[in-house]
Amino acid sequence: MARTRKIRLQNIISLLSIRLFTWLNEDSCHFIEFAEYHLGQLKAKIAKLRTQLLEPPKGSSGAGEGFEVTKYGHGRVALIGFPSVGKSTLLTMLTGTHSEAASYEFTTLTCIPGIIHYNDAKIQLLDLPGIIEGASEGKGRGRQVIAVSKSSDIVLMVLDASKFPCFVCKLIMQYLQSEGHRQILTRELEAVGLRLNKRPPQIYFKKKKTGGISFNSTVPLTHVDEKLCYQILHEYKIHNAEVLFREDATVDDLIDVIEGNRKYMKCIYVYNKIDVVGIDDVDRLARQPNSVVISCNLKLNLDRLLARMWEEMGLVRVYSKPQGQQPDFTDPFVLSADRGGCTVEDFCNHIHKSIVKDVKYVLVWGASARHYPQHCGLGHLLQDEDVVQIVKKKEKEDGGRGRFKSHSTAPARISDREKKAPLKT
Numbered sequence: 001m002a003r004t005r006k007i008r009l010q011n012i013i014s015l016l017s018i019r020l021f022t023w024l025n026e027d028s029c030h031f032i033e034f035a036e037y038h039l040g041q042l043k044a045k046i047a048k049l050r051t052q053l054l055e056p057p058k059g060s061s062g063a064g065e066g067f068e069v070t071k072y073g074h075g076r077v078a079l080i081g082f083p084s085v086g087k088s089t090l091l092t093m094l095t096g097t098h099s100e101a102a103s104y105e106f107t108t109l110t111c112i113p114g115i116i117h118y119n120d121a122k123i124q125l126l127d128l129p130g131i132i133e134g135a136s137e138g139k140g141r142g143r144q145v146i147a148v149s150k151s152s153d154i155v156l157m158v159l160d161a162s163k164f165p166c167f168v169c170k171l172i173m174q175y176l177q178s179e180g181h182r183q184i185l186t187r188e189l190e191a192v193g194l195r196l197n198k199r200p201p202q203i204y205f206k207k208k209k210t211g212g213i214s215f216n217s218t219v220p221l222t223h224v225d226e227k228l229c230y231q232i233l234h235e236y237k238i239h240n241a242e243v244l245f246r247e248d249a250t251v252d253d254l255i256d257v258i259e260g261n262r263k264y265m266k267c268i269y270v271y272n273k274i275d276v277v278g279i280d281d282v283d284r285l286a287r288q289p290n291s292v293v294i295s296c297n298l299k300l301n302l303d304r305l306l307a308r309m310w311e312e313m314g315l316v317r318v319y320s321k322p323q324g325q326q327p328d329f330t331d332p333f334v335l336s337a338d339r340g341g342c343t344v345e346d347f348c349n350h351i352h353k354s355i356v357k358d359v360k361y362v363l364v365w366g367a368s369a370r371h372y373p374q375h376c377g378l379g380h381l382l383q384d385e386d387v388v389q390i391v392k393k394k395e396k397e398d399g400g401r402g403r404f405k406s407h408s409t410a411p412a413r414i415s416d417r418e419k420k421a422p423l424k425t
């Protein structure tokens, strides 16, 4: 029953897509304006149907058997890519967990987790089956792979450097209107609501109960006007809402905001197998944005990949300092802006939920402090490698003395940094 419904929805999406491309190819200028409105409506229709199609069955996460892996560690990274690009080899290299690797496609059939120990944090790395064009529509294990990718903090898109088109091949591909692996994968992920290395559109949108539609913009708009916006909202049966464009956004951006279920993720493009391509090609690939070139076989540049991964995850290590003692620099509390936040309050909650109500202030050493130690409140935003000493309400007077004493017991790691970049008190 559900399968027939899915097939029917898929057929409608295909039909609408064909209609959309027919309109795209329509070059008569008399129809351009009309076509733009029609196009906007069709895009909204397709987005709506896709959302229905992708709804996981009730009571399931959408991941499916062999893919439901418990979250572990301070962050989760998914390896996605075409078959045989070296995902499993990379997992084995970085985590030490064995994942079967072989020269035939679809060697990996389920989700294999491993742990990377980096900067005293634990990062869960997930090896996944290869995906192919049509994955978003359920080809191969595409659905499951994408569902797992969505649950991760960042994505490593593994690509085969030897299959990356050279400049001439790119021109031919453009002529033939065919795409490279990177574009195909990006399109598959976009089709299911994942937005890679993009920030959410600057559009304020709020549904209301009454009052009709209020349409405003703070910048001149070149892609969407009031009429088109009304039509798209109408498609979603929204008749009362406030819409404010804060940038010159497109129809697709508006649809993303209305749908509201898009996931904005960082993605690092990892070009593996650089041992089999020429130095010029390696250089060209390495210069692309958000890209890292590696070779698992020769263990080349893996440390750079880890460093990039760490940067993109934006994890913040905070060392707790008991009064009058040195902090334990081997055991940080790891905070993340995406998972719970990085303020002093988040740090306290990390230790124990009951602490916050007793905190009078905290003393902070490190990058986020203007002077050492800085007196900070619960709202203070911490940075990586900060040291924090909590002063509790009942320790009021003692806390004051502790502060002066603290100068002499300032953590060694911070004074090293201070030498490099002295901070004014």
Ligand SMILES: Nc1nc2c(ncn2[C@@H]2O[C@H](COP(=O)(O)OP(=O)(O)OP(=O)(O)O)[C@@H](O)[C@H]2O)c(=O)[nH]1
Pocket (backbone or CB within 6 Å): 081, 082, 083, 084, 085, 086, 087, 088, 089, 090, 100, 101, 102, 103, 104, 105, 106, 107, 108, 109, 128, 129, 130, 131, 272, 273, 274, 275, 276, 294, 295, 296, 297, 298
């Ligand atoms: N030359 C070269 N070959 C590599 C490198 N890394 C992996 N390979 C080879 O690529 C082939 C595929 O590796 P896998 O790790 O199984 O690839 P996969 O992406 O996990 O493949 P599926 O699980 O089938 O999707 C194996 O024969 C590896 O030995 C590399 O850096 N250089």
Ligand SMILES: [K+]
Pocket (backbone or CB within 6 Å): 083, 084, 085, 101, 102, 103, 104, 105, 106, 107, 108
């Ligand atoms: K393989």
Ligand SMILES: [Mg+2]
Pocket (backbone or CB within 6 Å): 087, 088, 089, 100, 101, 107, 108, 127, 128, 129, 130
């Ligand atoms: Mg594999």
